[in-house]
Amino acid sequence: MNDHTEPDQPATGKATNGNGMSRRQFMKGSGVAAAATALTQAPLLEASAAQPAAGEVPGMGPAAGRLTLNVNGQKMTTNIEPRVTLLDALRNYLDVTGCKRVCDRGSCGACTVMLDGKPVYSCSMLALEAQGKPIRTAESLVQGEKLDPVPAAFARYDAQQCGFCTPGFVVAMKAVFEQNAKPSPAEVERGLAGNICRCGTYEQMRDAIYALCNQKRRS
Amino acid sequence: MPWPSKRRVIGTKVPRLDAPVKATGRAKYSFDINRPGMLHARIVRCPHAHARVKSIDTAAAEKIPGFRAFHLLVKPGVELLFAGAEIIAVCADTEEHCEDVARAVRVAYEVLPHLVKEEDALRPNQQGTLGGNDPNVGPGGEFATANFDAQAFQNVAHTVEARYGVPVICHQCLESHGQVAEWDKDLANLTVYASTQAVPLVAGQYAQYFKIPVTRVKCITHYMGGGFGSKFNPGPEGLAVAELARKTRAPVKLMLDRAEEVTVGGQRPSAAGTVKIAATKDGVVRAYEVDCYGSPGVGRGATVNMQYLPYVYSHIPFIKRKHRVVRLNIQTARAMRAPGHPQNCYLTDQALDDLAARFNPPIDTLQFRLRNLPPNDPDAAKNAPLSYLALRHTIYTREIEIARKLSQWDKKWHAPGADKGVVKRGIGMALHTWGGGGGVNNDVRVTISADGSVLCQCSTQDLGTAERTVLAIVVAEVLGLEPRDITVQIGESPFGRSTPSGGSTTCPGTAPAALNAANAARDAFFRAIAPRLNAQPGDLVIEPGRVVNRGNNEGMPWRQACARLGQNTSVGTGDWTPGLSLQGVGGVQTAEVAVDTETGVVRCTKIVAVQDCGLVINKLGCESQTAGGVIMGLNYALFEEAIFDRTTGRQVNPNMEFYKLGGIQDMPDIVVHMMDMPERGVIGIGEPPTIATCAAVGNAVFNAIGVRVPNAPFTPDRVLAALASRKGNR
Numbered sequence: 007m008n009d010h011t012e013p014d015q016p017a018t019g020k021a022t023n024g025n026g027m028s029r030r031q032f033m034k035g036s037g038v039a040a041a042a043t044a045l046t047q048a049p050l051l052e053a054s055a056a057q058p059a060a061g062e063v064p065g066m067g068p069a070a071g072r073l074t075l076n077v078n079g080q081k082m083t084t085n086i087e088p089r090v091t092l093l094d095a096l097r098n099y100l101d102v103t104g105c106k107r108v109c110d111r112g113s114c115g116a117c118t119v120m121l122d123g124k125p126v127y128s129c130s131m132l133a134l135e136a137q138g139k140p141i142r143t144a145e146s147l148v149q150g151e152k153l154d155p156v157p158a159a160f161a162r163y164d165a166q167q168c169g170f171c172t173p174g175f176v177v178a179m180k181a182v183f184e185q186n187a188k189p190s191p192a193e194v195e196r197g198l199a200g201n202i203c204r205c206g207t208y209e210q211m212r213d214a215i216y217a218l219c220n221q222k223r224r225s
Numbered sequence: 226m227p228w229p230s231k232r233r234v235i236g237t238k239v240p241r242l243d244a245p246v247k248a249t250g251r252a253k254y255s256f257d258i259n260r261p262g263m264l265h266a267r268i269v270r271c272p273h274a275h276a277r278v279k280s281i282d283t284a285a286a287e288k289i290p291g292f293r294a295f296h297l298l299v300k301p302g303v304e305l306l307f308a309g310a311e312i313i314a315v316c317a318d319t320e321e322h323c324e325d326v327a328r329a330v331r332v333a334y335e336v337l338p339h340l341v342k343e344e345d346a347l348r349p350n351q352q353g354t355l356g357g358n359d360p361n362v363g364p365g366g367e368f369a370t371a372n373f374d375a376q377a378f379q380n381v382a383h384t385v386e387a388r389y390g391v392p393v394i395c396h397q398c399l400e401s402h403g404q405v406a407e408w409d410k411d412l413a414n415l416t417v418y419a420s421t422q423a424v425p426l427v428a429g430q431y432a433q434y435f436k437i438p439v440t441r442v443k444c445i446t447h448y449m450g451g452g453f454g455s456k457f458n459p460g461p462e463g464l465a466v467a468e469l470a471r472k473t474r475a476p477v478k479l480m481l482d483r484a485e486e487v488t489v490g491g492q493r494p495s496a497a498g499t500v501k502i503a504a505t506k507d508g509v510v511r512a513y514e515v516d517c518y519g520s521p522g523v524g525r526g527a528t529v530n531m532q533y534l535p536y537v538y539s540h541i542p543f544i545k546r547k548h549r550v551v552r553l554n555i556q557t558a559r560a561m562r563a564p565g566h567p568q569n570c571y572l573t574d575q576a577l578d579d580l581a582a583r584f585n586p587p588i589d590t591l592q593f594r595l596r597n598l599p600p601n602d603p604d605a606a607k608n609a610p611l612s613y614l615a616l617r618h619t620i621y622t623r624e625i626e627i628a629r630k631l632s633q634w635d636k637k638w639h640a641p642g643a644d645k646g647v648v649k650r651g652i653g654m655a656l657h658t659w660g661g662g663g664g665v666n667n668d669v670r671v672t673i674s675a676d677g678s679v680l681c682q683c684s685t686q687d688l689g690t691a692e693r694t695v696l697a698i699v700v701a702e703v704l705g706l707e708p709r710d711i712t713v714q715i716g717e718s719p720f721g722r723s724t725p726s727g728g729s730t731t732c733p734g735t736a737p738a739a740l741n742a743a744n745a746a747r748d749a750f751f752r753a754i755a756p757r758l759n760a761q762p763g764d765l766v767i768e769p770g771r772v773v774n775r776g777n778n779e780g781m782p783w784r785q786a787c788a789r790l791g792q793n794t795s796v797g798t799g800d801w802t803p804g805l806s807l808q809g810v811g812g813v814q815t816a817e818v819a820v821d822t823e824t825g826v827v828r829c830t831k832i833v834a835v836q837d838c839g840l841v842i843n844k845l846g847c848e849s850q851t852a853g854g855v856i857m858g859l860n861y862a863l864f865e866e867a868i869f870d871r872t873t874g875r876q877v878n879p880n881m882e883f884y885k886l887g888g889i890q891d892m893p894d895i896v897v898h899m900m901d902m903p904e905r906g907v908i909g910i911g912e913p914p915t916i917a918t919c920a921a922v923g924n925a926v927f928n929a930i931g932v933r934v935p936n937a938p939f940t941p942d943r944v945l946a947a948l949a950s951r952k953g954n955r
Contacts, residue, residue, distance in 0.1 A: 087321050098265075098320055103257035104250015106450070108399045109483050109881035116399060144250035153245055161244030164849045167689030169247030170256075170399040170450030176248050198889050202881060204399045204451050205689045206856025208888075209895040210849055 075136055077102055078146040088134055092126075093117045095133035096143065104144040104173040108202075115201030118174040119143050125181040127200070144173030147180060156180045159214035167205035175201050175211065183218070191215050226744050228805060228840060228906070233769060234702045236901065238845035241691040242708060243448070252448040255420040258405040260476035264293055264316050265323040266469050267479060268462055269330045270489075271310040274339035274554040274874020275354050278303050278332060281313060286329035291322030293475075296468040298461055304337070304356045306523045307554045308875045309488040314465035316477055339554040341869035343495060343520050346551045354554055355523065365518070365527040365548030377512035377543035381503035383583035389575045390497025390936045391568055391919065393520060394865040395487045395884065396561055400450020402490050403480030404463045406470040414441045415467060419459065420480075422452040423725030425684050428718035430458055431467060439718075446716040452688045453857075454560035455491025457725055484879040491559035492867060494521045494528035496568035497936070498548075500576040508588050510580065510597050513541045515572055518549040524557030525550065529572065530565035536573035537621075537656045537811075540599040554874055555867075560727060562854070563659055563912035567861060567919055571937065574655040574920035578641075578927055587640045590924065591629060591654055598622065611905045613658065613809025621656060624813040624835040624900060628654070631896050632815040632833040642931015650830075652817045653924025657916035661838070661909030662808025663733030665801050668721030671700055671739070671746035673795040677784035679704060680712045681742070684720035685735050689853075690911060691846035695732050696739045698842055703743035705767040705783065722800075729909025733806035736842050736907045741799025750787075750795035757789045806907040812836045812914060814855065816862075816921040817893070820929040822948060825941030827926055829859055829893040832918065837900040839908035844899060851897045851914040858918025859893070860886050863938050 070085040075092075077100060084099040093110075096102040096119070105128050108116035112130040119128045120142040128136075147154035153161065157176050166172040175198060182189055182197035189197075194215045203211075216223040228235070246252040271278075278301050286292065296314040299305070305312075312332055317323040340346045340354045346361040353360050370377075378384060398420075405418040415435065421427045421444070428444035435442075449456075459467070466479035481490060498517025504510045513535040519528025527548050533539065534546045581593040588596075598621050605614035613620070629635065637652040644650050672680040681700045687693050693715055697708035704711075714720065724734050751762040754772075758765070764776040773780035817831040834855050841847050864885035870877050878884040919937055926944070927933050934947040 087319075089321060094320060097257070098259070101259050103253065103259070106254075106256070106399070107480075108401075111483070111880060111882070113880065113882040114399070144248070148245065148249045148251075151245075153249065157245065157248035160248040161240050164240060164244070164691075164845045166241075166244060166247050167691075167849060167853055168399065168449065168451040169243075169252060169689065170254060172247050173250035176250075195889050200888075202886050202888055204397055204857075204886065206853030207849065208856060208892040209852035209897075211889060212892075 073133060073137065075100065075133065075141055076139065077141045078143060086133060088132065090133050091129055092119070092131045092133045092136045093128035096128065102143055102145065106170055106174065108170070113202070114171070115178060116171050116174040118177045118201065120177055120181055123184065125178050144176050147176060154180065155218060156183065159218050163210050163213035163217065165207050165211040165214045167207050171201060171203045175203065189219065191219050191221060194219065226740065228740065228903070229702060232702060234698050234708060236841045236844060239694055239698055239708050239843050240845060241694045242697055242713065243687070243693055247448070254400050254448045254450050255403060255405060255418040255446065256400050256450065256480050258418045258478065260405060260407055263405070263476040263478055264318055264473055265320045266314055266316040266466050266477050267323050267327050268298070268314050268465065268485070269312045269327050269332065270485070271305040271312055271334070272308055272875070273334055273336050274308045274341060275337040276305055276334040277337060278305065278312065279335055280333045282331040285331065286315065286326045289317070289322060289326045289329055291318040292326050293317055294469050294472045296465045296472070298465060306355060307556055309485065309556060311461045314469060314479070316469040316473060339874040341553050341555055341874045342871055343497065343518060343551045343553065345871070346553060347518065355552055361552050363550045363552070365550040366531040367547045368531065369545040370543050373543050373545045377514065377545065378503050380505060381511055382506035383580060384501065384503040385576060385579045385583060386499060386501040387576065387579055387933065388497065388499050388935050389572055391495060391571050391861070392866040392937065393495045393555065394493045394861060395867050396453050396455045396491040396559070397487060397884065397886065398451035398453065398455065398490060401481040401483070401486035402456060402460055402462060403478070404459065404466050405476060405478045406467040407476035408471050408474065412471055412474070416443045416445065417467065418445050419463065420449045420456060421446050422456045422686060422688055422727060424686050424716055425718045425723055426457065426725050427459055434464055435467070442718065444718040446686045449686060449688060452726065453562045454564065454727060457727065483881065487879040487884060488876050489556050491561060492522060492556055493561035494558040495519045496528050496572060498572065500572055502576045502580050504580055508584060508593060508596050510538065510541050510577070512543040514545040516547045517572060518551050519568065520551045520553045520555070521558035522553055522555040525552065528558065528565065529568045533566070533569050534572065536566070536569040537658055538573065538597055538599055555869060555876070562857060563916045566657060566659065566916045567858065570655055570657055570916050570920045571923065574917070575923050575933065578653065578924045579933055582641045589638055591625060591634050591638065594654060594656065595622065595625060611807060613811065617811055620811040620837055621813065624811060624837065627835045627898050627900065628813045628815050628833050631835070631898060632817070632831070634815065637817060638928070641928050644929060647823055648819050648821050649929040650817065650819050651925045651927065651929025652815060653921045653928050654813065654815045655917035655920035655924060657812045657913055659729060659810055659913035659916065660808040661729035661733060661810055661913065663730050663735070663737060663801050663806040663907065664724060666722040666724055667734045667738040667801050668723065669696065669735060669738040669742040669799050670721070671742040671797045673746050673750050673787060673790070675787055675790040675793065677787040678712065679706065679710060680714065681739065682714045682720045683723055683735055683738070684715065684718050685723035685731060686716050686726055688726050690731060690850060691843060692731055692735065694846060695736055695842050699736050699739040700743040703740065703747055703767070705769045705771065729911040729913065731909065732842060733907040733909050734801050737801045737805035738799045740805060741802060742797045745797025745799055746795055747797065749797055753793055753795055754786060754789040804906065807839055807905045808908060810837050810908050810913050812917060814917040814921045816918065816925040818922060818925040818929055820926055820944060822930060825944035827863060827939045827944060829863065829922055831894045831896070832859070832921070833896045833898070834914055835898045835900060836910065836914055837902050838910040839905035840903040841899055841901050842907060847899050847910050848897045850910045851899070852895045854912070854914030855895055855918050856887065856892065858915045859922065861937060862919040862922035863887065866938055
C-alpha cells in the first residue's frame, strides 16, 4: 500500500484523529484483517457524529462535505465523507464506472485512472487528494464511435474477455504511450506490470502491443 | 438444417462486438449498476474457522447514521463451519455507513476446534471438527480391475511409486459475486442485476425463494466480470440483498469485497496422493494405481473424477484407484473450469514422465505418449464414428504431431536433468479431454425488420466467451450479412430459456439454436416478400448482402428486399437440435521452462496448445479462450495457492498481493493451434485448454532439473527443496 496517500493530519494515538477517524479505519484492512475488521467487535467510530475536540486541527468531516472533481474534462460535484477513496467517489457518487473495484488495495490495477497525466490506483488515494487535478478514465478514450488507438487495438486483437480488468489495462497502456511516443513492446509491458487479468488475455494483449508499437510479433 | 457447407463468416476471425464498450469502460456490469436512491449492503461474517454463535447484538449498529435494515442469516445457537460463514446482512445509505454498521454488530462466539490442513485431518484418531459425529475423512470411491493385486505388476520392467499434489485454489473472479436488487412499488415484481453464469436459472431461484411467479422476476446480466463455475445461483448474499430491498423498498447493492470473494466465492479442491505406475520392457504402461485424497472444504464429494483416473489413458489394462474425501473447515468447493480434470491430469501425466525416465536410456516422453495412446474404440467407430471414443487415437496422434513441430520438440527434449549450467531448460507435455456438448432449452429469436435491421435475442450470458459475437456470426452467415449488422441482446431472463454456462456447453447449445432461428426467420421473410416479388418463396435465396430470385436471376440489395415487408417483421425462433453439435475433445500442450537452480525460480518461456473443438464458430474467440485457459493453468502451476493458517483457521492470502496471479511479464510465448474438425459440429472450448497446462509445466520442470517437484505450485522453495533432496548432486 502506498504510504504517500496517508492524510496529512497527525494521528492522535487513539483509533480516531482530529477528523473523527483514521486512515486505518476506512482503508480496507490488511491481510486477514480485511475480513476481521468487518467481523470483530472493533470499537466503532464512536466519534462518527462528534465534533472536533478543543485544540485539535479542524478538518473536513467526518460528515459528508462538498467535493468537486474534474473528470474527463467535466466538473462533477458531490457530497462525500473525507474517507471516500477516489475510486469509490467516481463509482458510487459520480457514476463513472469504467474504473473497477477488484482488489481495493493497490495490487490489481483494475481501478487505474490518469491523474494529472499519470496512472494511479484510484483505490489507494482519497478523493480529497484528487481535487483540482484532471482525472481521466477509460471512458475518455472514445469520441462518438471513434476509438482511441489503444482501445481500438484491444478490440481488434481481442485483448479482453470478461473485460472487467480491461479499462484499467487500457488506461495504463495509454499512459505509457503518452509518456513515450515510441516505446518498445517490453517498455509497454513494464507499464502494465501493475495490472492483473484473470481470464488470461495477455497473449492477445501482446498482439495489440506489437501492433501499437508498429512491430511484427511472429514470423 | 445442417451447418452451411460453404461458410463465409463462420470460422473466420471476428473481433467481439462488445469489445469497444468493454475497452472504454462503458459496459455496465452488475457491479456498476447505480439505481436512483440505491442503498448498500454487506454481510457480517464469522471470523472463526469453527464456532457456535452465542448471540447477535445489533443495538449499537442500529444507531449508526445511515442505518436502514438488517437481514439475519443465522440464528444464535447455530454452528458455523468455516471462517467467512454468513451471519447477518446489513444495509445503509452509503457504502461507508454500511461498513460502520457492519463493524458495530456484536456477535459472541463459542470457538470450537477446527482443521484446515489435509494432513492434520488424516492423522489417526483425529477428532471431527464438523459438528456432531460427522468425521472429517470419508470414502470417495474405490475401484480395481480384475486380478489387479495378483497380476498388475507382473512382467513389468520398471515401476515408479511417488507422491504428487495440487492445492486448493480460489476462483478469484475479478467482478465479485453480488447483485443489485430492486422491487417495484407494490413489491410484486423483482429486478435483479446479477453477476451470474445462469440468467434464467437465477430468476427461477429468486421466484422460488420469494414464492412469486417466475414471470415477475427479471434477472439481468448484460456483462459479467468473470465466472469459472462459481456463479450458478444467487447465493446467501443474493437472497439477502433482495430481502433487504424488500424491507427498505429501495434498490440495494451487495457485491462481495475481495477478501469475501476469495474466502467464500468458490474454491477448486485439492488433490494429492500416491501413484504407482509400471511399464513392460517395450515401454507399454501395464498398471496404474492411485491412492489419493482431496478437500472440498466443508462440502462433500470427491475432488478428482474417479472414472477418469488414469486420465486419457483409460485403456491401461490394470487399474486400481482409491479416493478419500477430506472435509476441512474452509469454504465449500465449487465447480471450477473443468472440475476434477486438472487434478486427474496432474496425477496421471506426472507419473507417466517419471516412468519414462526410468528406462535406460530414458524414453522421449512424446514418443512414450504416442506408444501409450488409447486406441480408437472399434464399437464407437461403428455406432458413433465422429465421437471422441471413435477418434481419440487419431485426434491425439494428429495433435501431438502438430505440437511436436510448433514446439520444436525434437530439438528441445533431452534426458531429464541433462541441461548444463545454472539455469536449466526443459520441455514437457500433457494431454487432456473434455465433453463440451450442447443441449435443448436454448431459445433464440431472430427478428428481421423492414429497415433491414436484424435483432437476435437469447437469455444466455457472456462470461467473456464472446457469446454475443457467436450469435451474431451464425445469424449473419444465414442472412448474408456481417456480424456487426446484427443487434444481439442477451442476458435478460424474459428472453426465454437458456442453459447455464457450465461444462463448455454455451456455444454448442446456442449456436445451433441461432442457426435454426435464423433459418426460420429467413424462411418467414421469404414467405412474406415472395408475393410482392412475383416469386415463389422457394425461388428466393440469400447471397452476401442480397436476396436473389432464382426464377429470373434478378436480385436486390438486402435492405431493399426488407423494405417489401412494409409494416411487418419476420420472426424466427429456434432451439438446439441434434446433429449440429457434439461433445468430446482432445488437447495436447507442451511447455518449456527455464529453472534457475540457484534461486529456484521457474520461468515458463513457451507453451504450445493444440486444441480441437469441432466446427470453429469464431476463430479469434476460440484462440483467446484457449490462450486464456493456458494462462489459468500456468497460474495453477506457478503461482496459485489458498494458504490457511493452522492456528486461526483463516486463509492468510484472501487478496491479490499474496494470492499470486501472473502478470503480463510472467507470461510465456503462447502458440495456439485450433485443429478444425467441422464435420463434428460445434463443441465447447471454455474448459479443456486449462486442464493440461499445469501437468505440462510440471513435466518441463522435471525435464529441466531431473528431479520431480511433487507439489504445485512450483514455487522457488519447493524447487530448491526438490533439488536438495536429490541424491548424488550432479
